[in-house]
Amino acid sequence: MSGQVVTYELDGNIAKIGLNRPAKRNALSSALLRQLEEAINRAGEEARVGLLFSHNEHFSGGMDLAEAQSWVTDHSRYLDMRVGTAAKGRPHDHLARGRIPFVAAISGACVGGGLELATSCHVRVGDETSFFALPEGQRGFYIGGGGSVRIARLLGVARMTDMMLTGRVLSAEEGERYNLLQYCVPKGEHIKRATSLAHRIAENAPLVNWAVVHGLPRIQDCSYDDGLFIEGVFSQISMGSESAERIEEFVSGRARPLVKPGRSGDEHGEAPGTQS
Template sequence: MSETQVTYELDGAVALIGLNRPEKRNAINEEVIAQLRDAVNRAGDEAMCGVIYGHGGNFSAGLDLREALSRATGQTVPPKKRRRHSWHEVFDLIARGPIPFVAALHGAVVGGGLELATAAHVRVGDNSCFFGLPEGQRGIFVGGGGTVRIQRVVGYTVMADMMLTGRLLTAEEGQREHIITYLTPIGGALDKAREIAAKIAQNVPDTNWRITNLLPRVNDLSHEDGLFLEYMSSNMMRSPETAARLQSFVDGNAKLVKPE
């Protein structure tokens, strides 16, 4: 790969993955997706939790419209065979891979940038954040999993309004609509995300995997099937680390941590 459009750093048990096209507001093209795939796979091998953030003044302004225009005008030769959408593949590696991910958001979190953000399991934003889905004004439609992920976060009514009218949500509105859980002062999102990721990395890996892989699948099931899958999960073999942690709590060596 000729240019580093996605950076990678391992900080203890946490992998830091940065979108690195600041001059393009971290717009996402196929090269970014390819490098993001490599970084996410590497994080799954090396880390216990990942953080995704954007270099420069924005998280991501979404789809690279120049690349989209090239496809729309036939300048890009389509593949001979249909394959899974590259964004779907990579964002699913984040959403349902071996480790949890925290997104650190600032500036523009728009279109495909919002689709990427909602693939993460925990989202932190600072007060500079704004969220948008301008596809309606561009003559296109969401294509990076937004119909599934964004709609499940904010609901149909909010998503339809954002797409039809081009309305932008502020950081406070984004928190109200559950796009972000943690809101920080400007410049504080990455530090907060790293703090949260370090805490998540201390969990039993098997439990983190169940939270990020089993829990969303239960949400797709009927009431009875969901309870059955939970029952099956609760009767699966537990890791030795689970037994050790339970014993520590029973012995009084582990305490519940009260909220700050």
Template sequence: MPLVEYQPIGDIAVLTLNRPEKRNAMNDAMLGDLGVAVDRAAAEAKAAVLRARGKHFSAGLDLAEHVEKSLMQGIFGSRGWHAVFDRIRYGAIPYFVALNGAVVGGGLELAAVGHVRVAEPGTYFALPEGQRGIFVGGGGSVNATRLMGAPRMMDMMLTGRVLTAEEAERYGIVNYLAAPGGAFDKALELARVAAGNAPLSNYLIINALQRIHDSGHDEGLFFESVAASLTQSTPEARQRLRAFLEKKAARLPIPNGEEARG
């Protein structure tokens, strides 16, 4: 049985962490299975949902496997996490992450490389590396810090602070709060919406936006102009724009019920 299960649902790839007896703690074998599933999703899906089997999304790094690793083994292991996680964050399709229970350490690092995160009540978030005498190694210093900012990241790592789902939403870690047991359904709903977008638009949204954010002002604006022109020049974009102008496209569902023209 793979430690990351793969299930296609229409155009959506559902990736499920499958080590519930260990609270889905990430070991080398699970990381390898995750890489295989990510590559398959990139080849055949238009969007993906990442979830976990059991009561917890992921309790993080499997410390029993890593405690005896040498310095170089630790470095190569960390870089292995980066390689797989970057194929999610900078991949071909958007990832929607359904969170429940523990999202701790490496589990939070994994959640942070998704593009949209949905959490159920009772989900909790922590970075206890400081108390363990270690440092984040799965890209959290870059990816989780981008979500919440360096001061909040330092607070969590220095003090072992545990965030509720509601606090994580205020911190920018979580995008949506779901009903109890509803994180997967909400994530799947959002993934289906994204799968209906133009593939090139999705690719640039998840790849260009992050790089623009990390670049200088002038470089960012230049990159934006190129990305905008690339998308607008495609036959699919022209068809979608004509449908909108001819009032054949769905309008935005805004809360007060008025018709939106966006």
């Protein structure tokens, strides 16, 4: 598909990246993936947090199967798209292991490659219309956007195996229960909530955000002792002049307090007397 199918907007410290291929439910064509990768890399240079969303009712219906027909018959192109590009990470690894955290705002279909894309983001907000599936087996191919690693870690191998073998579709409520979503909100409120979270994340020290994005996933691959060692390394790396300034804000009483759940105000603030 020719033309612009990914939008980019800088909103303060937030890079808003929109999937905009409504006639195809944001199917992941080569053009869309290329433009998405460019937008993600630009966000890493210009913003503190990225927001990935859809301009229409569906986040993404997965791979563009009409385009994929040519990959299957043209073996040289098939290898480039399904092996060579995947080995380089495609946009998924740029999301998961780039310079900044990404928040995904999800509605409607989040299927196949779309789910692989969403789970490459670090925080996922879905509205009640969201649904999740991995129908690749029914289409005759295996996933190739890192889902075997990222989705399996969220769902667990048994549940992901069920989805891939049986074609099971998960609702938004099930998606939250099974860890595909961290937030499930009423219809149409996903972008607003995701934007609010993105702005809150952007207030963190950038080096700490980077440490969370890169440290936590790697530590899960380590032994207990190695995990503690790497934690210590990331802890030291993330401490700098900004850390001293923020600690001083807290000690002097100028830091924003947490608000306990159920109270009005910013649920991500800091309660008086909290020491960490």
